[in-house]
Amino acid sequence: MKNGRTYAEIIDRLRQAGLRPTRQRIALAGLMYSGGDRHLSAEILHGEALRARVPVSLATVYNSLHQFTARGLLREIVIDGGRSYFDTNVSDHHHFYFENEGRLEDIPAEDVVVAALPKAPGRTRISRVDVIVRVRED
Amino acid sequence: MKNGRTYAEIIDRLRQAGLRPTRQRIALAGLMYSGGDRHLSAEILHGEALRARVPVSLATVYNSLHQFTARGLLREIVIDGGRSYFDTNVSDHHHFYFENEGRLEDIPAEDVVVAALPKAPGRTRISRVDVIVRVRED
DNA sequence: AAATTACATTAGAAGCTTTCTAAATTATTG
DNA sequence: CAATAATTTAGAAAGCTTCTAATGTAATTT
Incomplete structure (x- = not known):
């Protein structure tokens, strides 16, 4: 049982980061923190959310990834052109x-x-x- | 007087790299190697070429940057989103x-x-x- | 040196990721 | 529960890069 995986823990984390725990942010954070350290692109996370029946827009995924990064919940990594990755290991x-x-x-x-x-x-x-x-x- | 700055030297370099010394490639390489080590984006190099009255297309600038990189004349660096930079210091x-x-x-x-x-x-x-x-x- | 062949250049379209916009929705506060 | 402030959204737009297929140029052969 890792840190920040239960519903209540996720809501706490968001609040501590100064972010309203909306349905979308809770779902995205939940996906992010499922299964160890991850390197996520916006598109991957969006796909996972849709597959998990959380209808979230791509714009919101981008907004959330950047807000999480600004608040220290994620770290952005750019190695190769085009796409950004976000590391859940900060x-x-x-x-x-x-x-x-x-x-x-x-x-x-x-x-x-x-x-x-x-x-x-x-x-x-x-x-x-x-x-x-x-x-x-x- | 640094390496690879004269016209003949540039042509030699291109040939050694297995690239035909075309007008465009010669001009671009000349700009690249003027003034020490540089970090160039496609757009910057294109702008410099046009300012130097070498009418080269942006597509050719991209082609050339990648060919130069593949042949070891440049090194590509991606740090932040969007844009690629090419380092003349290899x-x-x-x-x-x-x-x-x-x-x-x-x-x-x-x-x-x-x-x-x-x-x-x-x-x-x-x-x-x-x-x-x-x-x-x- | 002309003809041939292979490679290079080009403009513009297309692609892809990311950001913006303005309207609609939702969480929080009083 | 109403008021307020923040959030979400679809779709458009932006920004960089790649693709396409037509045209041009360098190298090779005759």
Whole structure:
């Protein structure tokens, strides 16, 4: 039984994030948090919602994904053109990118050691360091 | 006087890459290699070509960018949605991404030390490790 | 150097993901 | 329960990229 999976927990999460727990957001969050860490595109999540008989519009899926991201419930990842993916794992970690399949997979933070980094230029500060390990099969 | 800047050198490079040195490709490569390492979008390069009185179509710019990338003359980078960038620096290095401006800047390979990496899963092998240091100003 | 052949370029249409718009609906507050 | 503010929605629009098929150009052959 993982965190945030029951109906009441999901509603709590949404409220804590400052989002009204609407039917659509509850359903989308429920799907997102079903089955471990996931990398979702808007289209995939929309499809799952429809299949689960939750008639939600694609616009709402996009709205929700962005709101969830802004509130720290998701993390957006863009690797290859076109499509954005949203990672339900928002803790510190990195990614494998399977070039053949166009698929992402998490790498636990402790499996990657970045021993040296340049300092942030000008008056900027580092907000995150992404490591993408690109792998291929051929 | 940097590498690959004269007309003859550009033609050589194209030929070595197995690409016919057409008027358009020569002009685009010339622009790409003018002024150090660059991060170019199709639209920017197209604009520069037109301003330089080289009437090239946007489709050709896209074709050329992809051919150059496939032949190792460019490296494609996708950080944020929508647009692709092409890096004229194809040697081993990493990137700062300025979240406020949506701009990329090279980090020399030696300024980043990745001391530990997971092994490639299944029968894959690592084709590249990208490190993106996201910085912001606020 | 002309003819042939293979490759490249092009304008415009089409495709795909994402965002916008303005109207209708729903959650929350008083 | 009424009033208010936020949310959802369908469809249009936008933005970048790719496709199509007709035309042009470079390379090769004669």
